[in-house]
Amino acid sequence: MAVLANAAPHAQPHSNSAEHDHEAHLREEHLMLDPRPRGEMNAMVMDSMHATGWKFWVIASILAVIVVICLGYYWGLMISEGMVVAGINRPIYWGIFLVNTVFWIGISHAGTFVSALLRVFKAEFRRPFTRAAELMTTFGLVQAGLSIFMHMGRVWLAFWLFPYPNERGLWPNFHSPLSWDFLAINTYLMSSTMYLFLPLIPDLAMARDRSTGWRKVLYRILALGFRGTESEWTHLRFAMNLFAFAILPVMFSVHTIVSWDFAAAMRPGWNSTIFGPYFVVGALQSGLSAVAMVLIVIRGNMKNMKYFIRPEHLDAIGKLMLIISMAWAYFFFNDYMVQWYGGDSWTKVLLKFHEEGPLGWMWMSMLILNVALPWLILWNKNWRRNPVILFTVGFLINIAMWFERYIIIPTSLSINRFPFTYQLYKPGVEVQLSIGTLALFILLYMLASRIIPLVPVWEVQEGQMAHSLRKFGKEHVVTVSDLE
Amino acid sequence: MTEKTMLLALFPDIDPAAQAVQKLRDIGVRDDHVNVISGIPVTEAMLGRPKQTSNVPRLSAGGAVAGMLLGMFLAFWAPSSYPLNVGGQAIIPGPPTVVVLFEMTMLGMLISTFLGVFLDSRFPSYEPKEYVPEISDGKIALLIECLPEEESQIEAEMTRLGAESVKHAEAQTL
Numbered sequence: 001m002a003v004l005a006n007a008a009p010h011a012q013p014h015s016n017s018a019e020h021d022h023e024a025h026l027r028e029e030h031l032m033l034d035p036r037p038r039g040e041m042n043a044m045v046m047d048s049m050h051a052t053g054w055k056f057w058v059i060a061s062i063l064a065v066i067v068v069i070c071l072g073y074y075w076g077l078m079i080s081e082g083m084v085v086a087g088i089n090r091p092i093y094w095g096i097f098l099v100n101t102v103f104w105i106g107i108s109h110a111g112t113f114v115s116a117l118l119r120v121f122k123a124e125f126r127r128p129f130t131r132a133a134e135l136m137t138t139f140g141l142v143q144a145g146l147s148i149f150m151h152m153g154r155v156w157l158a159f160w161l162f163p164y165p166n167e168r169g170l171w172p173n174f175h176s177p178l179s180w181d182f183l184a185i186n187t188y189l190m191s192s193t194m195y196l197f198l199p200l201i202p203d204l205a206m207a208r209d210r211s212t213g214w215r216k217v218l219y220r221i222l223a224l225g226f227r228g229t230e231s232e233w234t235h236l237r238f239a240m241n242l243f244a245f246a247i248l249p250v251m252f253s254v255h256t257i258v259s260w261d262f263a264a265a266m267r268p269g270w271n272s273t274i275f276g277p278y279f280v281v282g283a284l285q286s287g288l289s290a291v292a293m294v295l296i297v298i299r300g301n302m303k304n305m306k307y308f309i310r311p312e313h314l315d316a317i318g319k320l321m322l323i324i325s326m327a328w329a330y331f332f333f334n335d336y337m338v339q340w341y342g343g344d345s346w347t348k349v350l351l352k353f354h355e356e357g358p359l360g361w362m363w364m365s366m367l368i369l370n371v372a373l374p375w376l377i378l379w380n381k382n383w384r385r386n387p388v389i390l391f392t393v394g395f396l397i398n399i400a401m402w403f404e405r406y407i408i409i410p411t412s413l414s415i416n417r418f419p420f421t422y423q424l425y426k427p428g429v430e431v432q433l434s435i436g437t438l439a440l441f442i443l444l445y446m447l448a449s450r451i452i453p454l455v456p457v458w459e460v461q462e463g464q465m466a467h468s469l470r471k472f473g474k475e476h477v478v479t480v481s482d483l484e
Numbered sequence: 485m486t487e488k489t490m491l492l493a494l495f496p497d498i499d500p501a502a503q504a505v506q507k508l509r510d511i512g513v514r515d516d517h518v519n520v521i522s523g524i525p526v527t528e529a530m531l532g533r534p535k536q537t538s539n540v541p542r543l544s545a546g547g548a549v550a551g552m553l554l555g556m557f558l559a560f561w562a563p564s565s566y567p568l569n570v571g572g573q574a575i576i577p578g579p580p581t582v583v584v585l586f587e588m589t590m591l592g593m594l595i596s597t598f599l600g601v602f603l604d605s606r607f608p609s610y611e612p613k614e615y616v617p618e619i620s621d622g623k624i625a626l627l628i629e630c631l632p633e634e635e636s637q638i639e640a641e642m643t644r645l646g647a648e649s650v651k652h653a654e655a656q657t658l
Contacts, residue, residue, distance in 0.1 A: 038524075171566035174559060191590070198601065221608075227619070228523055230519065461523070462525065
């Protein structure tokens with residue numbers, strides 16, 4: 001078996017030009033059937049990190065300014081003035097900060113889903129973009145963590161969350177879903193960062209071998225002295241397989257526990273037994289859409305990425321988005337149906353407020369953008385493969401998923417069992433801080449794309465080794481060998 | 485005692501490397517005197533090499549137990565020492581305990597798996613090592629520890645089987 005990507009390792013004598021055309025089409029279509037020498041792929045990935053135009057730095061500078069103003073200044077203002085500059089007030093004490101927390105944790109689910117679940121099931125199309133998705137997990141969780149700190153208000157007392165003996169006689173209440181959140185989000189953040197780093201080590205070693213100056217020093221430190229010996233690969237393989245299986249229940253637990261922040265409360269609209277899986281599916285819905293958006297941006301703007309990320313990958317993610325959209329619709333309807341049928345008067349008032357209240361447009365948009373739009377568009381293969389269409393669908397799904405969290409949290413809190421406290425939520429500095437977290441996420445991702453090889457070259461090469469074309473009668477078909 | 489030398493034979497592909505591994509065994513080089521370095525994970529079975537073992541699964545299991553013990557500390561000892569009445573629940577209630585135990589067990593397991601790779605692979609290790617950058621370009625290197633008098637025979641055999649180069653392995657700063 002050839003290690004080196006052979007330009008035509010499966011070549012057969014061609015009986016006619018139609019066969020040749022079909023074979024050429026398959027190679028053009030599938031990255032795994034279009035191998036290039038490993039050295040060339042390494043050079044392409046290194047080049048993609050180094051080729052930075054002025055537009056990149058202009059955008060990065062604008063984002064940095066937004067981060068400084070929206071995140072630095074306005075958070076500082078909130079710390080100095082108190083939560084009065086935020087819009088939360090009776091009866092809405094949970095506002096956009098928690099909407100953003102749930103949203104970003106949702107975004108973070110895609111990395112694990114794409115990388116771990118597809119690795120477990122050996123879905124080959126995952127290979128070129130697992131790292132791009134994993135990176136979203138880590139940076140998404142950073143934004144979720146920041147949003148929680150914003151919500152705390154007196155953020156300098158965050159260390160009170162830690163269980164340690166103290167003179168105040170305080171101890172975290174481990175009966176509380178908020179404490180479980182603390183454990184689950186930290187577990188997930190650490191696990192996903194480690195899971196990002198392990199398969200990155202061979203690519204850091206590759207980058208080390210091809211760099212000079214400060215990059216050489218950085219990659220040398222991060223590659224830890226990796227050479228690729230038999231034992232190093234064995235330990236890595238064991239660890240990556242173990243991580244792939246173990247991080248999945250952690251991923252499911254995180255958003256389930258986030259859902260319990262609401263579901264454990266005896267409150268109409270929140271107290272639902274199906275909130276756990278409903279939140280998990282919602283997280284995948286927004287996360288996968290975000291992965292699609294990121295891949296399209298990478299493909300369109302980073303050098304050589306059109307070779308690694310092809311329409312077949314957009315097609316595969318589009319299919320996943322369609323399936324998850326159906327699952328989300330199922331869970332939404334299940335949750336809605338049981339509440340509607342229950343007949344509780346306060347629940348009826350809440351559902352009517354969601355649908356016909358001043359934010360009814362948001363509820364309707366959520367359904368249209370989360371269900372109608374993907375179902376109408378993503379069934380079509382050509383549309384799934386169109387970067388502009390897929391990006392637009394992904395963007396609108398993310399808007400819808402943000403609306404969903406907004407409806408669940410501040411909108412549901414607007415009305416309660418005390419009609420004299422009814423009040424709509426009017427955000428204050430939350431708006432600027434939300435823009436700041438979004439800008440920080442994009443900025444971190446952009447900067448990381450200049451330092452971290454976004455394509456796991458060794459995984460791509462391994463996949464290309466495993467794929468071949470086999471002829472059945474007159475038809476060439478793709479076959480995959482299990483090399484593990 | 486004769487000092488052994490280290491040869492580095494660089495192959496372009498798995499097939500000649502696998503043949504070279506077999507040839508080395510045939511001419512009396514012990515398996516533990518050969519090390520394979522590659523830019524992708526090549527299984528032992530492909531090269532006909534002895535099965536590699538790893539302590540990572542054992543360390544993971546140990547970490548899971550340690551994490552669970554920490555979880556038990558938080559879930560059992562903490563509420564006993566700082567009792568809180570939450571909605572009439574027991575001081576040490578069942579379902580919340582499961583959540584804390586699960587998260588801490590998984591955290592312990594995953595951290596120890598990660599550290600297990602470091603321990604087993606002796607990472608980080610920045611001292612000079614036998615290596616050539618061509619390996620990360622897809623070549624396969626055989627590091628062969630042999631006696632000086634065996635060198636010429638091994639070099640000839642490796643070259644005959646398709647090695648692109650056979651030379652004295654020099655430890656270099658990576």
